[in-house]
Amino acid sequence: MSEEKKIPYKIYLSEEEMPRDWYNVRADMKKKPAPLLNPATLKPMTAEELGAVFCKELVAQELDNDNAFIPIPDEIRNFYKMYRPSPLVRAYCLEEKLQTPAKIYYKFEGNNTSGSHKLNSAIAQAYYAKKQGLKGVTTETGAGQWGTALSMACAYLGLDCRVYMVKVSYEQKPFRREVMRTYGASVTPSPSELTSVGRKILAEHPGTTGSLGCAISEAVEDALSHEGYRYVLGSVLNQVLLHQSVIGMETKIALDKYGIKPDMIIGCAGGGSNLGGLISPFMGEKLRGEADYDIVAVEPASCPSLTRGRYAYDFCDTGKVCPLAKMYTLGSGFIPSANHAGGLRYHGMSPVLSELYDQGMMRAISVEQTSVFAAAELFARVEGILPAPESSHAIRAAIDEAMRCKETGEEKTIVFGLTGTGYFDMVAYEKYNNGEMTDYIPSDEDLKPGFDSLPDIG
Amino acid sequence: MSEEKKIPYKIYLSEEEMPRDWYNVRADMKKKPAPLLNPATLKPMTAEELGAVFCKELVAQELDNDNAFIPIPDEIRNFYKMYRPSPLVRAYCLEEKLQTPAKIYYKFEGNNTSGSHKLNSAIAQAYYAKKQGLKGVTTETGAGQWGTALSMACAYLGLDCRVYMVKVSYEQKPFRREVMRTYGASVTPSPSELTSVGRKILAEHPGTTGSLGCAISEAVEDALSHEGYRYVLGSVLNQVLLHQSVIGMETKIALDKYGIKPDMIIGCAGGGSNLGGLISPFMGEKLRGEADYDIVAVEPASCPSLTRGRYAYDFCDTGKVCPLAKMYTLGSGFIPSANHAGGLRYHGMSPVLSELYDQGMMRAISVEQTSVFAAAELFARVEGILPAPESSHAIRAAIDEAMRCKETGEEKTIVFGLTGTGYFDMVAYEKYNNGEMTDYIPSDEDLKPGFDSLPDIG
Numbered sequence: 001m002s003e004e005k006k007i008p009y010k011i012y013l014s015e016e017e018m019p020r021d022w023y024n025v026r027a028d029m030k031k032k033p034a035p036l037l038n039p040a041t042l043k044p045m046t047a048e049e050l051g052a053v054f055c056k057e058l059v060a061q062e063l064d065n066d067n068a069f070i071p072i073p074d075e076i077r078n079f080y081k082m083y084r085p086s087p088l089v090r091a092y093c094l095e096e097k098l099q100t101p102a103k104i105y106y107k108f109e110g111n112n113t114s115g116s117h118k119l120n121s122a123i124a125q126a127y128y129a130k131k132q133g134l135k136g137v138t139t140e141t142g143a144g145q146w147g148t149a150l151s152m153a154c155a156y157l158g159l160d161c162r163v164y165m166v167k168v169s170y171e172q173k174p175f176r177r178e179v180m181r182t183y184g185a186s187v188t189p190s191p192s193e194l195t196s197v198g199r200k201i202l203a204e205h206p207g208t209t210g211s212l213g214c215a216i217s218e219a220v221e222d223a224l225s226h227e228g229y230r231y232v233l234g235s236v237l238n239q240v241l242l243h244q245s246v247i248g249m250e251t252k253i254a255l256d257k258y259g260i261k262p263d264m265i266i267g268c269a270g271g272g273s274n275l276g277g278l279i280s281p282f283m284g285e286k287l288r289g290e291a292d293y294d295i296v297a298v299e300p301a302s303c304p305s306l307t308r309g310r311y312a313y314d315f316c317d318t319g320k321v322c323p324l325a326k327m328y329t330l331g332s333g334f335i336p337s338a339n340h341a342g343g344l345r346y347h348g349m350s351p352v353l354s355e356l357y358d359q360g361m362m363r364a365i366s367v368e369q370t371s372v373f374a375a376a377e378l379f380a381r382v383e384g385i386l387p388a389p390e391s392s393h394a395i396r397a398a399i400d401e402a403m404r405c406k407e408t409g410e411e412k413t414i415v416f417g418l419t420g421t422g423y424f425d426m427v428a429y430e431k432y433n434n435g436e437m438t439d440y441i442p443s444d445e446d447l448k449p450g451f452d453s454l455p456d457i458g
Numbered sequence: 459m460s461e462e463k464k465i466p467y468k469i470y471l472s473e474e475e476m477p478r479d480w481y482n483v484r485a486d487m488k489k490k491p492a493p494l495l496n497p498a499t500l501k502p503m504t505a506e507e508l509g510a511v512f513c514k515e516l517v518a519q520e521l522d523n524d525n526a527f528i529p530i531p532d533e534i535r536n537f538y539k540m541y542r543p544s545p546l547v548r549a550y551c552l553e554e555k556l557q558t559p560a561k562i563y564y565k566f567e568g569n570n571t572s573g574s575h576k577l578n579s580a581i582a583q584a585y586y587a588k589k590q591g592l593k594g595v596t597t598e599t600g601a602g603q604w605g606t607a608l609s610m611a612c613a614y615l616g617l618d619c620r621v622y623m624v625k626v627s628y629e630q631k632p633f634r635r636e637v638m639r640t641y642g643a644s645v646t647p648s649p650s651e652l653t654s655v656g657r658k659i660l661a662e663h664p665g666t667t668g669s670l671g672c673a674i675s676e677a678v679e680d681a682l683s684h685e686g687y688r689y690v691l692g693s694v695l696n697q698v699l700l701h702q703s704v705i706g707m708e709t710k711i712a713l714d715k716y717g718i719k720p721d722m723i724i725g726c727a728g729g730g731s732n733l734g735g736l737i738s739p740f741m742g743e744k745l746r747g748e749a750d751y752d753i754v755a756v757e758p759a760s761c762p763s764l765t766r767g768r769y770a771y772d773f774c775d776t777g778k779v780c781p782l783a784k785m786y787t788l789g790s791g792f793i794p795s796a797n798h799a800g801g802l803r804y805h806g807m808s809p810v811l812s813e814l815y816d817q818g819m820m821r822a823i824s825v826e827q828t829s830v831f832a833a834a835e836l837f838a839r840v841e842g843i844l845p846a847p848e849s850s851h852a853i854r855a856a857i858d859e860a861m862r863c864k865e866t867g868e869e870k871t872i873v874f875g876l877t878g879t880g881y882f883d884m885v886a887y888e889k890y891n892n893g894e895m896t897d898y899i900p901s902d903e904d905l906k907p908g909f910d911s912l913p914d915i916g
Contacts, residue, residue, distance in 0.1 A: 008473045009539040015466045081467040082551070082842040093540070093614075111569045113844045113879070155839040156551075175633075175884035179844060181891045182835055377640055381613040384540040386571045386637060421571070423881040426633035433639045 009092060011254040013085040019249035020072060022242045024061075025280045026352060027068035028287040031359065033238065033351040034326035036062075037313060042457060045323045053220060053231050053322075054239075057128040061239040068284075070242060072124075079123045079156060080246070083112035088254040089418075093382040095402070102405035104398055105262070106418040107251045107278060108385070113179070116388065116420030117274050118149035118234050121243035125232040126153035135228035136160025140190065140215030142169055143343040143390075144176030145420060146234030151183035162229075164190040164218045167210035176424050190215035197221050197319035212346055213332055217319025224321075235271025236316065236325070236350050244277025251415065252281045262293060264401060266416040268393035269297040269306065269364070270343050272350030278417040279362070286361060295362040297353070298393040300372075301441045302340045305330050305349045306357055306364035308447065313457040314348055324455065327354040333453025337440040341369060341428035342389030347450065367396045368439040373432040375399050376422070388420035389428055468545040469712040476543050477707035478530060480700045482519075483738045484810060485526035486745040489817065491696065491809040492784035494520075495771060500915060503781045511678060511689050511780075512697075515586040519697040526742075528700060530582075537581045537614060538704070541570035546712040547876075551840040553860070560863035562856055563720070564876040565709045565736060566843065571637070574846065574878030575732050576607035576692050579701035583690040584611035593686035594618025598648065598673030600627055601801040601848075602634030603878060604692030609641035619643040620687075622650065622676045625668035634882050648673035655679050655777040670804055671790055675777025682779075693729025694774065694783070694808050702735025709873065710739045720751060722859060724874040726851040727755040727764065727822070728801050730808030736875040737820070744819060753820040755811070756851040758830075759899045760798045763788050763807045764815055764822035766905065771915045772806055782913065785812040791911025795898040799827060799886035800847030805908065825854045826897040831890040833857050834880065846878040847886055 026032055035044035050059040061070060072080075091104040109117035129137050136159050141147025147163040154161035163185050170177060170189035177187050190210045191198040195218040201208060208214075216233070223231035234240065255262060265282055267275035275297050285291040297306055306328045315332040316322040329348040336345045349357075356362055369389075376392035378399070379385070387395060394416040405412050422429065431437045484490055493502035508517040519528060530538075549562040567575035587595050594617050599605025605621040612619035621643050628635060628647035635645050648668045649656040653676040659666060666672075674691070681689035692698065713720060723740055725733035733755050743749040755764055764786045773790040774780040787806040794803045807815075814820055827847075834850035836857070837843070845853060852874040863870050880887065889895045 010473075012470050015468075079842075113838065113842055113881075115881075152839075152842055156842070174888070175881070178884040178888045178891060179881075182838055182844065182887050184839065380571065380640055381610075381642065384537075384571060384610055384614070386640065423571075423573075423633070423637075426636040429640050430632070430636045433636060 007090050007258055010087040010089050011258065012087055013250060013254055015081055017253055018077065018080065018085050019246055019253070021069035022072055023245040023249055023280050023284060024064060024068055024070060024242050025283050026065040026238065028284045029355065031355065032065045033355040036323035036325055039320060039324050053223060055128040055132050055134065055230050057131065058125060058239050061242055062237060073127065076124055076127050083119065084246070085250050086111060088251055091383060094379065097382045098399065098402050098406065100402040100406045101409060101411045102402040103411065103413045104402055105415045107247055107415070108418045109247060110385070110388065110418065110421035114145055114149035114152055115423060116145040116149065117244060117247055117277065118146045119152060120246050120277070121234060121240045121273065122146070122149035122153040124243040126150065126157050126159055129230055130157045130159055134159070134230055136162060137230055137232045138162045138219040138223040139232050139234065140164045140212060140219045142166045142212045142345065144169060144173055144424060147185070147187070148176060148179050149234070150232065151180040151185035154185065155183040161185040162222060163187045164192065164215040166190055166212060166215050172427060173424055190218050192218060194218070195221040197321065201318070211318060211335065213318035216317035217321050220317070220321050235273035235346065236348065238352055240273050241276035241280065241350055241352050244273050245280040247274070247277040247417065248280040248282065251278065260413060262415040263412045264294040264296065264414045266296045266298060266394045266397045266414065268344060268390050268417065268419060269299050269349065269353070270390065271346045272353040274417050274419045276350050276353050283356065283361060296397060297357070297362060297364040298397045299364060299366050300340060300344050300393065301366040301368045301439070303330070303336045303345050304366045305347065307366045310451065310454065311354060311358050312454055314454055316348065324457070325351050327351050328357065329454070330447060331450030331453040334447070334450030337442065339438050339440050341431065342425060344390050344393065365397060367393055368441070370432070370437050370439050372396050373437060385418070386422045387418060388422045389425050391417070391419040394418070465548050465716055467550060468547050469716065470545050471543040471708060471712055473539055475711055476535065476538065477704055477711070479527035480530055481703040481707055481738050481742060482522060482526055482528055482700050483741050484523040484696065486742045487813065489813065490523045491813040494781035494783055497778060497782050511681060513586040513590050513592065513688050515589065516583060516697050519700055520695060531585065534582055534585050541577065543708050544569060546709055549841060552837065555840045556857065556860050556864065558860040558864045559867055559869045560860040561869065561871045562860060563873045565705055565873070566876045567705060568843070568846065568876065568879040572603055572607035572610055573881060574603040574607065575702060575705055575735065576604045577610060578704050578735070579692060579698045579731065580607035580611040582701040584608065584615050584617055587688055588615045588617055592617070592688055594620060595688055595690045596620045596677040596681040597690050597692065598622045598670060598677045600624045600670045600803065602627060602631055602882060605643070605645070606634060606637050607692070608690065609638040609643035612643065613641040620680060621645045622648040622673040624648055624670060624673050630885060631882055648676050650676060652676070653679040655779065669776060669793065671776035674775035675779050678775065678779050693731040693804065694806065696810055698731050699734035699738065699808055699810050702731050703738040705732070705735040705875065706738040706740065709736065718871060720873040721870045722752040722754065722872045724754045724756060724852045724855045724872065726802060726848050726875065726877060727757045727807065727811070728848065729804045730811040732875050732877045734808050734811050741814065741819060754855060755820060755822040756855045757822060757824050758798060758802050758851065759824040759826045759897070761788070761794045761803050762824045763805065765824045768909065768912065769812060769816050770912055772912055774806065782915070783809050785809050786815060787912070788905060789908030789911040792905070792908030795900065797896050797898050799889065800883060802848050802851065823855060825851055826899065828895050828897050830854050831887070831895060843876070844880045845876060846880045847883050849875070849877040852876070
């Protein structure tokens with residue numbers, strides 16, 4: 001215990017200790033994630049085909065299954081220094097509250113204006129777009145963290161930023177929208193009249209409040225139809241997990257510095273950007289047989305792509321303009337229940353994580369949202385940070401494990417990712433505070449329409 | 459320049475380097491701030507009289523004009539470690555954007571869920587209340603930072619927290635309210651039916667949207683009429699400036715560590731809690747003749763207590779239940795123009811700062827709000843932090859000075875306080891983004907009703 005006490009509340013690396021490379025976990029995977037397919041030919045997407053949608057350098061990163069380390073350009077490292085290194089926090093107060101023998105750490109990515117880890121990939125994607133001489137980028141955003149992050153990166157580099165925001169979020173989260181506008185982005189509610197796919201969806205479903213899959217289709221069409229623009233995406237893709245590896249690299253450096261070896265690593269999982277980034281160097285050790293960790297993905301019971309989805313090729317978007325990805329998926333026709341608050345609502349999961357999960361290298365669990373908000377409230381009160389609903393899935397799992405340790409007396413070391421803050425999610429908190437929040441576990445029948453929407457591919 | 463580059467983007471002290479004492483600038487003032495007066499007898503408030511409203515230990519701190527250093531209890535230091543030390547940031551990106559030879563630093567107090575520096579005093583006041591065996595505390599809040607901070611501190615210590623929130627804020631800032639509720643506080647729109655002063659104000663002004671002065675009166679009455687409760691205040695008082703000295707102490711330790719001597723120290727000023735805390739150790743050196751600094755208070759042109767107010771005894775609250783304080787004031791009858799966004803709307807100013815200003819130890823300037831939001835937007839885009847409107851007054855002044863340095867070629871070192879983030883102020887940002895924000899400089903005629911409300915005391 002006396003040795004324990006030497007660990008500060010917050011471990012901050014110095015700027016010199018920040019990683020100089022991203023780590024590409026694919027290099028250590030014997031069986032690689034399945035390639036993206038051209039939906040017309042069903043053949044792997046070539047660099048040239050991908051180059052119409054994505055920046056050149058990002059295409060190279062997307063397709064690179066071999067190089068374990070990709071240097072982080074100085075310009076990106078300088079931007080990182082505005083909000084990184086992020087603290088690895090020892091949750092002393094939570095441990096005391098729970099009276100658990102477990103040692104709990106969390107990597108906190110929320111201390112920046114985007115409020116989440118999304119900035120790690122936004123600056124990288126914007127940087128390569130700028131380097132390529134592009135005018136701007138297009139993207140979609142749901143809860144708004146990604147759109148905000150990209151707006152910040154584009155403002156910094158002087159790039160135009162066009163965001164398609166899921167209509168229901170656009171209307172219910174006007175403040176997120178204003179943050180993006182403050183950073184100079186144009187924000188359009190999706191589906192919109194600006195794109196043919198948007199007009200088509202509006203004609204077929206006049207009352208629709210939009211979806212992430214639909215906003216992706218619009219953003220891609222927008223990029224394809226404007227000279228000097230490319231599309232960027234905040235999760236799912238290999239390149240995004242690569243950029244997000246900075247989270248895990250910093251975590252590992254900080255743990256190593258104090259001689260701490262985690263037993264369990266927990267992350268919330270929507271498209272997989274945070275989880276994939278956090279676990280990457282630990283997964284690398286596990287893949288190379290150098291160490292073992294219990295790696296756990298936590299997803300909402302209402303959107304259970306890993307725990308109840310199928311591992312199959314699927315459309316990434318509603319308009320089916322994107323390549324097909326092999327992933328754990330509920331089908332692009334899946335729509336989360338209306339009572340579902342917060343993000344983590346994408347129908348699929350990162351192909352890298354899907355493959356690792358399929359190989360048995362990680363576990364997945366699902367949790368219900370009232371228990372997630374109960375964990376969020378407890379965490380806020382003792383640790384002083386009001387967490388994002390997404391991050392609170394990981395908090396729930398960490399608390400549950402710490403309580404199991406209390407029963408068994410195990411002194412497990414648990415590390416989880418605290419991806420962001422909940423300052424723009426107070427509508428959901430209000431529901432919880434008023435006792436009006438409900439849970440929803442889809443029945444097999446509820447999942448059927450999604451699975452029926454899966455393309456018929458081997 | 460090569461030496462310059464060694465200074466990191468963010469200077470983080472270690473937890474061991476955090477100050478162990480608060481610094482009480484009154485100890486170094488030859489002429490002390492004027493004492494609080496009993497409004498009935500017009501005699502200085504005794505410790506016993508103050509003890510009915512405030513905790514014992516806080517009364518002692520309020521009246522202590524002699525001890526320069528007050529030890530920070532371990533329990534408070536441990537709480538501080540959840541979000542402190544806060545970074546001193548070198549604004550490299552802002553400097554580059556402005557192409558100024560000035561060196562700009564800001565002490566960033568916004569990386570905590572209350573979103574501002576208010577937590578520094580909230581935890582201290584809650585701690586002493588708990589130590590005295592009280593059940594709970596009452597307070598008022600306007601923009602909501604102070605109420606949020608106090609809710610967090612009370613949740614941590616298990617104290618009941620009753621917040622009177624200015625009605626217009628309660629209605630326009632429901633998210634702030636929900637943050638406080640998440641931390642277990644009860645939040646009542648003021649004026650309310652819960653207190654006799656609230657009922658009186660409602661009867662006289664049925665359509666009123668409330669004011670800080672009115673909410674103070676209600677919170678004080680609530681504390682006085684409930685066994686085991688005391689009232690706490692987030693600004694103006696000597697004790698608050700004492701607790702906030704942790705900002706300035708950390709700033710000075712960080713600057714000293716890198717051998718940096720500031721020429722100019724800038725802080726926004728409403729009631730004075732941030733400014734008083736930030737400048738305290740520097741003001742101490744100045745008072746002792748050990749160093750000289752250009753110390754600048756920045757206030758809104760629409761609420762110009764230092765630049766256009768009178769130095770006189772005045773009521774601190776609308777209901778006139780509080781002691782009288784000698785301060786620069788616009789009169790308790792002053793009401794800021796409806797177009798004024800954000801905080802810094804209190805009619806008076808900390809007696810400590812008022813006395814120092816009167817002695818010529820610091821300057822004050824006022825700025826108009828559209829220019830403040832222009833500075834906020836520029837700052838957000840280059841430094842990556844969306845600042846609170848209050849903090850942005852200091853940003854405006856720092857940028858103006860840096861631009862003057864650009865003309866003269868002076869390599870001034872400017873330090874300013876970035877008190878918080880603007881995530882709950884997006885209504886104001888939206889107005890600015892839409893070009894709908896206006897300025898307002900009160901005429902002498904506009905200020906007359908406030909001055910007429912001043913009590914007739916020598």
